[in-house]
Structure formats: C-alpha cells, structure tokens
Amino acid sequence: MASIQYILKRLLLMIPTFFLVMIIIFLLVRFLPGDPAIAIAGDRASDADLEAIRERLGLNQPMLVQFWLFVTNTLQGDLGRSILLRAPVIDVIFDRLPTTIFLTLYAVTLSLLIAGPLAFVAALNRNKWPDAVIRTVFQVGLSMPVFYIGLILLTFLAAQLRWFPVGGYGDTFVERLHHMFLPSVTVALYTSAIIMRNLRSAIIEVLDAEYVQFARAKGLPDRLVLGRHVLRNALISTVTLLGLSIGNLMSGTLVTETVFAVPGVGRLMLEAIFARDYPLIQGLTLTFAVLVSVVFLLTDLFQSTLDPRMRLT
Amino acid sequence: MSDTQPILEVENLCTTFTRGGVALPAVRDVSFNVGKGEVLGLVGESGSGKSVTLRSILGLSRRYGDVTGSVKWMGQDIAQMPERKLRHIRGRDIAMIFQEPMTSLNPLLTVGMQLTETLKAHTDLNRAARRDRAIEMLDHVGIPAAASRLEEYPHQFSGGMRQRVMIAIALAANPKLLLADEPTTALDVTIQAQILDLILSLADELSMGVILVTHDLGVVAQTCNKAAVMYAGRIVEQGDVRQVLRAPRHPYTVGLMRSVPQNVPPRSQLYTVPGTPPSLEALPQGCAFAPRCQSRTDSCMATRPPLESIAQGRSVACFNPVTDAQGAAA
Numbered sequence: 001m002a003s004i005q006y007i008l009k010r011l012l013l014m015i016p017t018f019f020l021v022m023i024i025i026f027l028l029v030r031f032l033p034g035d036p037a038i039a040i041a042g043d044r045a046s047d048a049d050l051e052a053i054r055e056r057l058g059l060n061q062p063m064l065v066q067f068w069l070f071v072t073n074t075l076q077g078d079l080g081r082s083i084l085l086r087a088p089v090i091d092v093i094f095d096r097l098p099t100t101i102f103l104t105l106y107a108v109t110l111s112l113l114i115a116g117p118l119a120f121v122a123a124l125n126r127n128k129w130p131d132a133v134i135r136t137v138f139q140v141g142l143s144m145p146v147f148y149i150g151l152i153l154l155t156f157l158a159a160q161l162r163w164f165p166v167g168g169y170g171d172t173f174v175e176r177l178h179h180m181f182l183p184s185v186t187v188a189l190y191t192s193a194i195i196m197r198n199l200r201s202a203i204i205e206v207l208d209a210e211y212v213q214f215a216r217a218k219g220l221p222d223r224l225v226l227g228r229h230v231l232r233n234a235l236i237s238t239v240t241l242l243g244l245s246i247g248n249l250m251s252g253t254l255v256t257e258t259v260f261a262v263p264g265v266g267r268l269m270l271e272a273i274f275a276r277d278y279p280l281i282q283g284l285t286l287t288f289a290v291l292v293s294v295v296f297l298l299t300d301l302f303q304s305t306l307d308p309r310m311r312l313t
Numbered sequence: 314m315s316d317t318q319p320i321l322e323v324e325n326l327c328t329t330f331t332r333g334g335v336a337l338p339a340v341r342d343v344s345f346n347v348g349k350g351e352v353l354g355l356v357g358e359s360g361s362g363k364s365v366t367l368r369s370i371l372g373l374s375r376r377y378g379d380v381t382g383s384v385k386w387m388g389q390d391i392a393q394m395p396e397r398k399l400r401h402i403r404g405r406d407i408a409m410i411f412q413e414p415m416t417s418l419n420p421l422l423t424v425g426m427q428l429t430e431t432l433k434a435h436t437d438l439n440r441a442a443r444r445d446r447a448i449e450m451l452d453h454v455g456i457p458a459a460a461s462r463l464e465e466y467p468h469q470f471s472g473g474m475r476q477r478v479m480i481a482i483a484l485a486a487n488p489k490l491l492l493a494d495e496p497t498t499a500l501d502v503t504i505q506a507q508i509l510d511l512i513l514s515l516a517d518e519l520s521m522g523v524i525l526v527t528h529d530l531g532v533v534a535q536t537c538n539k540a541a542v543m544y545a546g547r548i549v550e551q552g553d554v555r556q557v558l559r560a561p562r563h564p565y566t567v568g569l570m571r572s573v574p575q576n577v578p579p580r581s582q583l584y585t586v587p588g589t590p591p592s593l594e595a596l597p598q599g600c601a602f603a604p605r606c607q608s609r610t611d612s613c614m615a616t617r618p619p620l621e622s623i624a625q626g627r628s629v630a631c632f633n634p635v636t637d638a639q640g641a642a643a
C-alpha cells in the first residue's frame with residue numbers, strides 16, 4: 001500500500017499543475033477581443049450586470065490583482081455564473097459530473113470485461129487462428145470513429161430493434177445501466193481495442209518470463225500460474241496505459257455524450273463552446289484538469305499497490 | 314548405487330526449436346539415468362543444451378519447441394503427459410532450481426507466498442503449518458531471521474539470498490529428484506561453496522537424486538557420482554565420474570579437463586579448447602566437434618559418431634577415442 005505521506009506528496013506536486021491551468025483559463029478570457037466583462041456576462045447583459053462583474057473580477061485593477069481575485073474565487077468554489085444555463089457554474093458541473101463519471105467507469109469496466117479474457121485467449125493462442133480473428137476484429141473497431149460506431153448502434157439497437165432507449169440516462173442504478181449501455185459500449189469499443197492490444201503483448205511477454213516458468217516448475221495449477229503470476233504482472237502496464245490515455249477517453253466521452261444526448265460534462269463542454277459561455281468553459285476546463293490529475297494519481301496508487309518495487313514514501 | 318532401479322530414465326530426448334523458419338536442434342538423442350540419491354553432473358560449454366535438457370525433463374520446453382523421446386519417472390513416461398497430471402510431479406517429485414536467481418522469482422509476490430504456494434499445491438498442510446514449514450526451509454538454506462523475511466519481496470534480497478530462496482522453494486515439498494541448473498554460477502565464490510554444500514547435504518539427508526549442471530569440473534569431481542558431457546546438444550561422453558574425469562575418452566572432454574587450472578603446472582598459461590561451438594542452425598554433417606578436433610579423420614567429417622558403450626555404464630561418441638595413455642598425458 002502507498003503511504004499517506006506519499007499521497008500527500010503527490011497532492012502537493014499537483015499544485016504547480018493547477019497553477020498553470022489557472023493561468024491558462026485566466027488568460028483565455030482576458031485575451032479575447034473586446035470587453036472581457038461582455039464575454040463573461042454574455043451579449044445581452046445589462047450595464048448593471050456588467051458593472052457587477054467588473055467589480056467582482058476586479059477588471060479595472062492590474063492583472064496581478066485580477067489573477068489573485070480569480071484564484072481566491074475559484075478556491076472558494078466561485079466559478080461564476082453560466083450564461084447559457086443561468087446558474088452558478090459550480091452547481092451546473094456538479095449536476096452533470098456524476099453522469100460522465102458513471103459513463104466512463106461503465107465503459108472502462110466493459111472494456112476490461114471484453115478485452116481481458118480475449119487478450120488472454122489471443123495471447124495463449126499466439127499466431128494461431130483465434131489470435132488472428134480477435135486482433136482483426138479489434139483492429140476494425142480501432143479504425144472506426146467513435147461517433148460512427150455510436151450512430152450505427154443507435155440506429156439498429158435503439159431506433160429499430162428498440163432494445164435500448166435512444167436518449168436520457170434513467171433514474172435508478174439498473175435503469176442507468178440500461179440507458180447508458182450503448183454509449184458505454186461505444187466508448188468501450190475504442191478503449192477495449194487499446195487494452196486488448198496492450199494486454200495481449202504484455203501477457204505474451206510475461207508468459208515467457210523466467211518466474212512464470214519457475215511457477216510452472218513448482219507444479220502450480222494453470223489457474224494460479226495465469227491468474228497469480230501472469231495476469232498481475234501484465235495488468236500493471238495495461239492499467240498504466242489506460243490511466244495515461246484518460247485524455248483520449250474523455251474526448252471519446254465528449255463525442256459519445258453528444259451523439260446519445262447524455263447529459264454529462266462532455267456534452268456540456270460542446271454546448272458551452274457553441275454558446276461562447278466562457279465562465280462555463282473555464283469551469284469545465286478546470287474540472288477536466290482535476291479529473292486527469294485524479295486519474296493519474298489513482299493509476300500511480302494502483303501501480304504501487306501491485307508492484308512492491310514502485311512503493312515510494 | 315548404480316545397481317538400484319533408476320528413478321529417472323531419459324531416453325533419446327530431442328528438443329527442437331524453430332527460429333525464423335530454421336530448425337534449432339537444441340537437444341539431440343540425450344539418454345541417461347539417475348538413481349536414488351545419485352548425483353549426475355552435466356557439463357558442457359554455454360549453449361550446449363544443458364538447461365534445455367532439464368527443462369525438457371520437466372515438460373517446460375514443449376510450449377516452445379518440439380520434444381520427442383521418453384522421460385520415465387519411476388517407470389512412467391511423463392514426456393507426453395498432459396500438464397494437468399504432470400503438475401503433480403513437478404515441484405513434488407521433481408523440483409528445479411533455475412539458472413538465473415534475479416529473474417526467476419516473481420517480483421510482485423512476497424517470498425513467503427512463493428514458498429507456501431508450492432506447499433499448498435502439493436501438501437495437505439494448513440495455513441499455519443505451511444508458514445512454519447516455509448520458515449523452517451528459509452532457515453535451512455541459511456537465511457537469517459527467516460520469520461521476519463516472509464513478508465518481504467524478492468527485490469529486498471541479494472542475488473545469493475534469492476538463490477537460497479529458490480533452493481528453499483525447490484526443496485520445500487521434499488522432492489525425490491532435484492534439477493539444479495548452475496545453482497552457483499551467479500554467486501560469488503564463498504557463497505558458491507556454501508550453496509553446493511547445502512544442496513549436497515540435503516541430497517544426502519533426503520537421499521534425493523540430483524542432476525547438477527555446472528561449468529566447473531572441479532565441482533563435478535568433488536560432488537558427483539556420474540558425469541555426462543554435452544556438446545552441441547548431444548551427450549558425447551558419460552560414465553562414472555572418476556573414469557570420465559581421470560581417463561577422458563572424448564577429445565572434447567580431454568580439452569575441458571586441460572582447461573581446469575589444477576591439472577596444469579603452476580604459472581603455465583590457462584588452456585582453453587580452441588575454436589567455438591558450432592551454430593545449431595548449421596551443424597556439421599559429421600561429428601559436431603570435428604572443426605575443433607585434433608584427432609579428426611576424414612570419416613569424422615562424413616558421418617556422425619554414435620554414442621557407444623565402451624564399458625559398463627560408460628559411453629563415448631567418437632571414432633578415435635583418446636586412449637588412457639594419451640588422456641593422462643594431456
């Protein structure tokens with residue numbers, strides 16, 4: 001297990017990253033052509049609204065003071081108001097975030113369930129026909145754009161066969177599993193292809209490792225050789241890769257949420273961009289930065305939990 | 314011991330790998346026996362097929378290549394035995410110590426786990442008893458503070474200590490035959506002797522058979538009952554250890570003996586067999602040793618000399634075996 005000190009240290013190391021993200025978000029609005037107050041309040045804001053915003057953000061004061069105000073506001077959870085949704089940005093994000101997290105975890109779980117066993121089958125039958133079939137199918141999955149797969153699934157399984165709802169995300173957990181199945185599969189097709197490819201070659205490499213030969217020489221049953229000695233070692237690199245590709249995963253989520261009308265932060269980002277809702281764009285950018293950092297931290301913790309050599313203090 | 318029924322009988326063992334479409338005959342027609350409590354020394358240059366021979370006995374090579382011939386364990390042929398059944402022999406009856414201690418232990422599992430899982434696979438001992446046995450084994454192989462080291466991982470052990478852990482694992486289930494693949498090569502000299510003593514005293518205590526792979530003929534002379542010399546995948550000479558080492562018949566064995574420092578006058582230059590072993594992809598048609606052999610004749614190049622018995626339990630694969638007088642002079 002990783003120590004508390006280690007986690008704290010990692011959290012401290014995140015501070016510079018966030019500082020940088022804050023600077024970028026801050027400058028984004030400041031360097032827009034025209035009046036930043038109008039960008040933040042929207043075109044139709046009244047003069048009184050504009051004045052209030054100038055006051056709150058200190059737009060009449062020097063840049064450094066403005067930045068200080070921005071940082072302290074953000075740290076207090078004040079991310080401004082969304083022009084589009086006429087509500088505090090922080091509320092909007094917290095409202096939508098669970099849906100996206102649900103979708104992502106659902107997709108990752110599905111990917112592992114699909115890709116894990118198949119990677120094993122492919123690796124154990126290296127260069128024989130099951131391997132060839134599995135690799136070809138995933139290669140096709142990898143070369144098709146996410147939205148295209150989503151549209152096909154939507155057309156056939158939801159619109160025509162009516163097995164799945166066309167949109168929305170349900171209220172209970174089971175309903176959610178049903179509603180979010182197609183979006184998750186859409187994301188999972190891409191991630192499982194990545195997992196498959198990586199896990200297959202990791203398993204092949206580990207299968208040849210001396211410690212696996214030694215495990216066989218000890219007379220362990222196959223189940224233990226594969227589960228305890230092979231899988232653990234192979235999973236480390238795959239989960240690390242999965243963690244590091246969280247950025248790709250999120251852009252896939254963004255497209256998928258839009259295609260399936262899933263009310264998550266991905267679709268919200270697109271809406272915010274089209275509406276030029278700068279406070280919301282700022283808030284979402286920050287949210288994505290937090291998500292990526294958290295996933296990186298979790299990946300690290302996972303790694304150090306599995307691999308004693310990685311245990312840092 | 315040679316009059317007792319052997320526990321292991323290897324006959325015409327052949328292991329062939331394929332690399333880039335080319336066949337690699339790593340082990341060819343290897344035959345030998347090991348009796349109860351008997352120690353067989355397997356010597357030969359790097360790449361001569363010693364490790365592959367051991368791995369093939371345990372059925373570990375068939376995933377990577379084609380294995381033929383018979384491996385009889387207590388009279389039963391295990392060469393083609395399915396993994397499901399073979400696993401009950403591996404680790405329990407026949408155990409193996411791998412050549413490379415740094416890579417043969419799983420880096421993600423505690424030493425205790427890697428020790429006890431063998432016991433779990435082969436004995437009825439409960440959790441506490443397995444733990445006790447694990448501590449006893451670590452203690453036995455000379456790992457200080459054994460109890461406190463069970464929860465540690467391989468990277469917390471030195472190379473010599475890892476080798477000892479591997480020996481402890483191999484011996485945990487009281488095997489009747491130990492395949493020891495250069496158990497001391499990776500270690501420094503003082504530890505080498507300790508580890509060898511350890512293996513041999515345990516072999517003695519448990520009257521366990523041992524196949525000891527080594528480069529060191531001195532070790533063979535001190536510890537083995539029988540010796541087999543491998544060259545390019547074949548046994549070229551085997552027999553009682555004193556006969557093989559005192560009166561070697563095969564020119565290659567003679568060369569090996571000459572390269573042992575004790576056998577040359579002080580301050581003379583160390584002898585090595587000139588030339589290098591042939592590549593397995595392109596073995597000569599006749600005797601594989603011919604390109605390096607001083608006794609070579611024309612027939613050596615054309616046909617391969619068969620391994621023929623020259624006395625009780627003693628055989629040589631050479632058309633022009635060295636005579637006693639020549640061998641002694643060399």
Ligand SMILES: Nc1ncnc2c1ncn2[C@@H]1O[C@H](COP(=O)(O)OP(=O)(O)OP(=O)(O)O)[C@@H](O)[C@H]1O
Pocket residue numbers: 330331332337339357358359360361362363364365366377412593
């Ligand atoms: N899995 C494998 N696939 C292909 N070739 C192999 C495999 N294992 C061993 N070989 C080859 O078989 C030959 C014999 O190797 P082996 O490891 O038995 O030699 P060795 O006598 O143990 O040598 P050393 O003293 O260096 O350990 C070598 O040429 C080696 O490259």
Ligand code: SF4
Pocket residue numbers: 563564565600601602603604606607608609610613618630631632633634
């Ligand atoms: S058969 Fe001929 S070449 Fe081979 S070892 Fe004997 S003498 Fe030398």
Ligand SMILES: [Mg+2]
Pocket residue numbers: 363364365412494
């Ligand atoms: Mg070897």
